[in-house]
Amino acid sequence: MLDTVREIETPEGVSLRLRAAGAFGRAQAWLLDTLLRAVVFFVGLGIFSALGRGGVGLGLLLLFVLMWVYNVICEVWFHGQTIGKRALGLRVVNADGTPITLLPSVVRNLLRVVDALPGIYGVGLIMSIIDPSARRIGDIVAGTMVIHAEELPAGSRVPVAPALPLPLPLDQDEQAALIEFAERSSQLTPQRQEELANILYPLTGREGSAAIVQITAYANGLLGRP
Amino acid sequence: MQLERIGVTLRPRTPQEAMDLGMVMLRAHARPVWSAWLVFTLPIFLLCQLLAWWLGMPWLGLALPWWLRPMFDRIPLFVLSYAVFEQAPSWRVTLKGQRTWPWKRTLAALTWLRVDTNRALRLPMELLEGVDSKQRRARWRVLSRPLAGVASGLTWTCMAFEWVISLSLGIFVLWLVPKEALPDSMRSLDQALSLPAFRNALVWIASGLTYLSMSIIEPLYVASGFALYLNRRTQLEGWDVDLAFRRLRKRLVDAGLAIALFVCVVCLPGFAYAADKRSDADRTPPQNIAEVFHQPVNDKDTSFASEAANVYRDARFGQSRNVRHWVRRTPSTPQADASWLGGMFANLGAGLLNVLLWGLLAVLVGALILFALRRLRIAKASPGESSETPRPLSSIIMREMPLPEDLAVAVHELWRGGSCREALALLYRGSVQRAAAALRIPPPIDATESDWLQYARGMEDSARRERLIAIVRTWQLAAYADRYPGDADVDALLTGWPAQQVAS
Numbered sequence: 124m125l126d127t128v129r130e131i132e133t134p135e136g137v138s139l140r141l142r143a144a145g146a147f148g149r150a151q152a153w154l155l156d157t158l159l160r161a162v163v164f165f166v167g168l169g170i171f172s173a174l175g176r177g178g179v180g181l182g183l184l185l186l187f188v189l190m191w192v193y194n195v196i197c198e199v200w201f202h203g204q205t206i207g208k209r210a211l212g213l214r215v216v217n218a219d220g221t222p223i224t225l226l227p228s229v230v231r232n233l234l235r236v237v238d239a240l241p242g243i244y245g246v247g248l249i250m251s252i253i254d255p256s257a258r259r260i261g262d263i264v265a266g267t268m269v270i271h272a273e274e275l276p277a278g279s280r281v282p283v284a285p286a287l288p289l290p291l292p293l294d295q296d297e298q299a300a301l302i303e304f305a306e307r308s309s310q311l312t313p314q315r316q317e318e319l320a321n322i323l324y325p326l327t328g329r330e331g332s333a334a335i336v337q338i339t340a341y342a343n344g345l346l347g348r349p
Numbered sequence: 350m351q352l353e354r355i356g357v358t359l360r361p362r363t364p365q366e367a368m369d370l371g372m373v374m375l376r377a378h379a380r381p382v383w384s385a386w387l388v389f390t391l392p393i394f395l396l397c398q399l400l401a402w403w404l405g406m407p408w409l410g411l412a413l414p415w416w417l418r419p420m421f422d423r424i425p426l427f428v429l430s431y432a433v434f435e436q437a438p439s440w441r442v443t444l445k446g447q448r449t450w451p452w453k454r455t456l457a458a459l460t461w462l463r464v465d466t467n468r469a470l471r472l473p474m475e476l477l478e479g480v481d482s483k484q485r486r487a488r489w490r491v492l493s494r495p496l497a498g499v500a501s502g503l504t505w506t507c508m509a510f511e512w513v514i515s516l517s518l519g520i521f522v523l524w525l526v527p528k529e530a531l532p533d534s535m536r537s538l539d540q541a542l543s544l545p546a547f548r549n550a551l552v553w554i555a556s557g558l559t560y561l562s563m564s565i566i567e568p569l570y571v572a573s574g575f576a577l578y579l580n581r582r583t584q585l586e587g588w589d590v591d592l593a594f595r596r597l598r599k600r601l602v603d604a605g606l607a608i609a610l611f612v613c614v615v616c617l618p619g620f621a622y623a624a625d626k627r628s629d630a631d632r633t634p635p636q637n638i639a640e641v642f643h644q645p646v647n648d649k650d651t652s653f654a655s656e657a658a659n660v661y662r663d664a665r666f667g668q669s670r671n672v673r674h675w676v677r678r679t680p681s682t683p684q685a686d687a688s689w690l691g692g693m694f695a696n697l698g699a700g701l702l703n704v705l706l707w708g709l710l711a712v713l714v715g716a717l718i719l720f721a722l723r724r725l726r727i728a729k730a731s732p733g734e735s736s737e738t739p740r741p742l743s744s745i746i747m748r749e750m751p752l753p754e755d756l757a758v759a760v761h762e763l764w765r766g767g768s769c770r771e772a773l774a775l776l777y778r779g780s781v782q783r784a785a786a787a788l789r790i791p792p793p794i795d796a797t798e799s800d801w802l803q804y805a806r807g808m809e810d811s812a813r814r815e816r817l818i819a820i821v822r823t824w825q826l827a828a829y830a831d832r833y834p835g836d837a838d839v840d841a842l843l844t845g846w847p848a849q850q851v852a853s
Contacts, residue, residue: 125377126358127369145369147506147573211365241524245517248510252372252569275361293597300593303361311587319587322594325601 129256129268131220139220142271143256146248148211149269153244155207160189191232198228204272214272218256227265234261281305286344287337290326298345305342308335352592354434357579359589364499367580371573375425378432382425382568385440389424389447393417394560398553407552414560418567419458422472423447425568429575430477450476466501467493469574470581492581500577507570514562519554752779757848760839769833776848777824783847784808784817798825813846820847 131139167185171178197205203215203223215223215231238247238259247259256268281302293301308316313332320327320334327337362370375382394414401410427446431438438446454475458468465471474492475485493500541547583589753759756779763772781801785792788804796804798821805817820842826832834842842848 124358125356125370125373127366127373128358142366143369144365145372146510147368147503148365150506150509151502212363241517241520243513243516243520245513245521248513248517249565252565253376255373255376257369257372271363271366273363275363296593297597297600300590300597304587304590304594307361307584307587307590310584315586319590319594322591322598325598 141216141220141268143258144213144269144271145257146251148213148271149251149257150244150248152205152207152211152213155210156193156205159206160193164189194232194235195225195228198223198232199225208269212271212273213269215267215269218266218268223267227267231261231265231267234259234264237261277302277306279306281342281346282309282339283348284336284339284343286346286348287340288344289341301338302342302345305339308339351434352588353595355588355592356433359583359592361584361589362580364496364577364580367576368499368503368573369576370580371576372569374429374433374576375569375572378428378437381432381437381439381443382428382572383564385424385428385438385443386421386564386568388440389444390414390421390560390564393421398556407549407556410556411552411559414556414563416459416463418563419463419468419472420455421563421567422468422571423450423455423476425571426472426476426575429572430473433579451479466504467497469503469570470496470500470577472571473575473578491585492578496577496581500574503570503573503577507566507573510569511559511562511566514565515555515558518558518561752782755850756780756783757843760843760848764836764839770827772839773824773827773833776820776842780817780820780847787813787847816842816845817847 127143127145129141129143131141133139164182164186168179168182171181171185174181194205197208198215201209204213208214215228217223217227235247238244238250238261240246247261250259250263251257254263256262258268262268282305289298304319308319311319316335317331320338321330323334323338324330327334327341329337357370357374397413397417398410400413401407424443424447427443427450428437458465458472458475462468462471470493471489474488478485478488480488752775756776760772760776760779763769763775781796782792784801784804788808790804793800801821802818805814805821808814808817823834823838823842826834
């Protein structure tokens with residue numbers, strides 16, 4: 124089964140699912156960051172140039188900070204997200220799912236020089252198309268990856284109804300499917316809702332709209348509602 | 350379409366994630382996609398170049414392949430749409446398959462829809478669903494409502510990617526070709542640009558680079574659009590829920606529909622009759638076509654017969670398979686008396702087992718009763734026992750009591766009086782306080798015996814050091830091991846500093 128998820132199992136038996144982010148989102152985040160930094164640089168240069176020749180030096184220092192330090196600071200102290208990544212819902216983490224620390228962040232940002240060859244990220248683009256987790260060379264060397272940080276809402280949109288206990292125990296993913304159905308049934312056409320609910324006839328013992336009501340009641344029971 | 354055959358994990362995804370899934374799909378089926386792509390597009394590209402050269406318009410070599418992209422898009426989409434549900438087709442099958450896919454929509458995409466930025470999303474809808482124009486418009490509205498921005502974003506991003514790749518290739522070539530290898534006329538760009546031959550060469554090179562970058566990115570573009578389409582349909586039709594429900598239903602039916610139904614009946618008595626009506630387990634599969642349609646079927650209808658034969662030719666229906674299992678060469682004939690004897694033995698065995706099990710139960714129950722009785726006795730006996738708890742070994746050592754003026758005499762009196770523990774405690778307490786005074790440190794309230802041993806080792810006078818260590822050790826032995834020194838040892842400890850005040 125094809126998926127973008129990289130699954131990591133901790134020694135405690137908890138499986139972490141890292142949803143690797145590909146070149147599209149990352150390129151857009153980079154573009155956003157670059158535009159932002161350009162604006163900051165030119166505004167800063169405008170202010171500093173009022174100070175004469177020394178001001179230009181300060182402006183160049185600002186450029187240096189924006190190019191080399193901005194990414195590291197954002198990644199280490201702002202949950203692995205630069206402003207562009209935050210806007211796109213991306214996050215840098217270590218390849219084992221832990222938050223990124225200083226050294227990997229410095230390494231991956233220093234190796235931008237290689238990924239940016241020949242000045243327009245040609246190498247980085249090709250690498251992230253080839254690599255299964257869409258990592259560029261800096262990510263591979265530093266042992267990091269960029270993931271989708273935003274979770275889709277799960278279980279919060281189930282319509283409220285009187286709960287019913289399940290007639291027999293179900294696996295975790297089967298319970299999740301019941302909740303998923305209750306949550307998304309308002310987005311489906313009524314015919315499709317009934318079609319789906321009828322599949323579960325052996326569980327509900329009902330057909331048609333009564334089956335939909337029944338599954339919604341089970342979902343409410345699974346969510347611990349009264 | 351059979352959802353059970355899908356080779357992609359279905360789950361709700363954000364559009365961004367769906368596009369990344371497209372990249373994963375393309376990576377998994379890279380070989381069939383790109384082999385078919387090259388076989389289909391390379392001859393067309395070369396033809397375009399030939400035409401441009403023949404007409405003497407080099408820019409045509411750049412523009413024509415760009416214009417024909419919607420036609421090229423059919424190839425990756427064909428491969429991926431089959432690869433997701435079944436096997437990825439070879440390039441031969443892909444090329445043959447182009448005849449069966451509708452060309453009308455491709456013509457539209459090549460003409461008035463050429464500058465449509467939502468092409469990646471429109472393509473799978475038009476080529477895979479094949480609905481007529483009125484339905485198509487409604488369908489497009491439903492499909493594209495939340496995705497129009499994302500789809501055109503995909504187009505712009507892919508365009509940028511193509512620029513990045515072709516420019517990167519060009520820059521690398523410029524970097525890596527030594528200056529000496531360039532013809533003299535190209536040393537100066539201004540001069541070179543004035544030559545028409547050079548300008549033409551630039552256009553040829555550009556069209557080559559564009560074709561290369563298009564070959565890398567265009568399949569990616571189509572794959573991501575297809576993934577967006579799959580994700581949107583999963584969302585609209587609950588494909589993932591459908592799959593999960595089907596798996597659950599299969600498990601319930603396999604695990605014994607009767608049990609599930611029994612539970613349902615117990616839980617929901619009002620719906621018991623509904624359960625009887627439709628128990629799939631009782632229904633035998635239809636044996637012939639007449640049973641399926643509930644009416645006699647005209648076997649002599651040739652069109653029907655050929656249709657049926659066609660259906661059975663489908664790989665999903667007319668399958669034959671080999672099943673191997675062991676069969677006795679000589680079929681065993683049951684012998685009457687042996688079975689009678691066997692039955693008797695079986696009865697005997699069963700009876701014995703029955704007795705054994707009942708015996709086991711009796712032993713278990715007996716053991717439980719014994720256990721309960723013993724527990725009861727212990728519970729009854731315990732309050733009496735608690736009165737005989739031993740007196741605590743340690744007696745009260747008066748910490749708050751002020752130290753006597755003459756420590757040696759006080760200790761000696763206590764020792765004589767028989768309260769040895771108190772005597773040694775007093776000696777220890779007094780000694781460490783005097784030691785603290787001698788060392789000129791505030792008496793630490795939390796100092797342990799080992800701390801005092803440490804302090805003692807820091808004393809300069811060796812005799813005092815030895816004595817203080819001896820006192821601490823003696824106290825430790827008394828306090829923790831309940832071992833007491835002899836009278837002579839105590840007298841030795843009490844002479845001199847610290848027990849007796851010595852003018853120093």
